[in-house]
Amino acid sequence: MTAASPNPRRALRILRILWRIQRMALLALSAHKARSAFVIAAVAMGVAALTVIVASVDGARRKALEIVDFFGPDAVMVLGGDIENRPVGQRVYTLTWADARAVSRSLPGAYAVLPMRSIRQITLKYGNRNHESPVVVGATENYARAWNWPLAEGRDLSEEDVARGAKVALIGDEPARQLFGDASPLGRTIMVKNLPVQIVGRLAYRGLSGGGSDVTIDDRVIMPITTLTQRFNLDRKYFRGLRVKFHDPALIDTHKDNLRALLRHLHHLGPTDNDDFTIISASEILKFLTAFTGGLVAFLGITAGVAIVVGGFVLANLMFLSVSERKVEIGLRKAVGASGAAITAQFLSEALYLTLAGSLCGVALGVALGESLSRLGLLQLRLSPKVFVLSLAAAVAIALVFGLRPARKAAAMDPIEALRGGGD
Known part of the structure; x- marks a missing residue:
């Protein structure tokens, strides 16, 4: 049918x-x-x-x-102070050059250690053009490499720049466009507040927001940390942040535990003492x-x-x-x-x-x-x-x-x- x-x-x-x-x-x-x-x-x-x-x-x-991709799965950021518990009267400048040297020499798996400090809201000048930059960062050599940040042109900060306290800088895409338009900033000298600084490299555009619609991570200038502390009268013993990169991202949790144990030992913290630093990884940011x-x-x-x-x-x-x-x-x-x-x-x-x-x-x-x-x-x-x-x-x-x-x-x-x- x-x-x-x-x-x-x-x-x-x-x-x-x-x-x-x-x-x-x-x-x-x-x-x-x-x-x-x-x-x-x-x-x-x-x-x-x-x-x-x-x-x-x-x-x-x-x-x-x-943000997680920019931060990198193979890196952690150490900040001075306990930003999670925020105890009353805590110090945020607890990281020293001795800490950075110990991490570089003694921490298994670490291959890059980058101390950093910063100052906020600094006027940049070139000729008759001004730009208010939200942050000027002081760092050691190989800043761009440590942050996986390609250079659009020029070179990265060098060990010699840091040793001499050279008046050189990397410039972000935003201040470069504001001060130089489409022209290359390489070799030009800008005024960072009252300090003349020569541009040796331009960071590639990243486009990440840094808080607010008009502020991006591209709006910054980076100079040797020695130059920043000397020329702007900052404490030379302490710095605010420490970026550490590791060879094997799969072992990042183990690396964090080792780093925490080392810093607690260096800071003479007892078993019942809270950390006086904070370790942040890509997983914490994502969480x-x-x-x-x-x-x-x-x-x-x-x-x-x-x-x-x-x-x-x-x-x-x-x-x-x-x-x-x-x-x-x-x-x-x-x-x-x-x-x-x-x-x-x-x-x-x-x-x-x-x-x-x-x-x-x-x-x-x-x-x-x-x-x-x-x-x-x-x-x-x-x-x-x-x-x-x-x-x-x-x-x-x-x-x-x-x-x-x-x-x-x-x-x-x-x-x-x-x-x-x-x-x-």
Whole structure:
């Protein structure tokens, strides 16, 4: 026995019924423009919140991966002071040159040790051009290599530069563009506050944000740490940070334990004493950023959920009102043979058209709001197809969840009672 072939006439009839249902749904919506606009606006607010949360979380995750990649899986950063517990009156300058030499000589697996200090908010000058740099870093030789930071041109800091306290520097992409435009900065002398410094290398553009929309990691100048401490009257015994690189990234946890034990021994800390330093690796950065992103998801997720539910309740209430007002229409349609499924399909179609329109408006509003927050440096957004897919899914869900009950109420009406009720 062979399966029966589809009946073309029946398929055509079903398509005509569906087209008629959609046409009637659109006519009903156009007849109540103010009510439709109110539902669209309510849904748009919820979808806008959803758009912002999805785009901001994607942006935060991408930024976290960029930061971890820049930091490097084979390195740790040691900072003076216990930044986790923050005891009252703690010293943050606890790392010394003796620590750096001991780590370089005695720590297994370490091949690069880079002490660093910095000063903040320094004016750079070249000719009649000025630039306010957020940070000037003092470091030992091979700064670019230690930070996996390619040089766009020129050379890195050398051991001789550090030994002589030479007045030379590497320049980041941002101050280079501000002071020299498209011209090469190599060999030029700039004023770092009141100190003349010759540029020997230009760091390649990295594009990572350093806090705020107008501050990036590219906005810096790096000079020998000896030059920085001598010329700006800084303490020459201590430095703020120590970057250590290891040969085998797979053993980074073991390297951290060895480094911590060595520094505690060098600082004469007892078994019950807290560390007076903090060791940070790429895994800690990723954990912190993941926790921050999770908090952002929870906060914005609740906000978006509440907004979407509010939009759904607005839809349900106005649809119930519409069903009550359109009893005569429903009664007449059922009297001439319209099925309950057709009535249900029409009201669900009306709900779906409203939520889809609200979804599109919400995505546009969310993108505009996200751009404003990005310009203010409050959030960093990343738009992806996932934003539109989730927005459309939210629109369909709102229509089905909040529109089904009013639609079923309309379908269940008795035609005679509907006509009688409409005439009262």
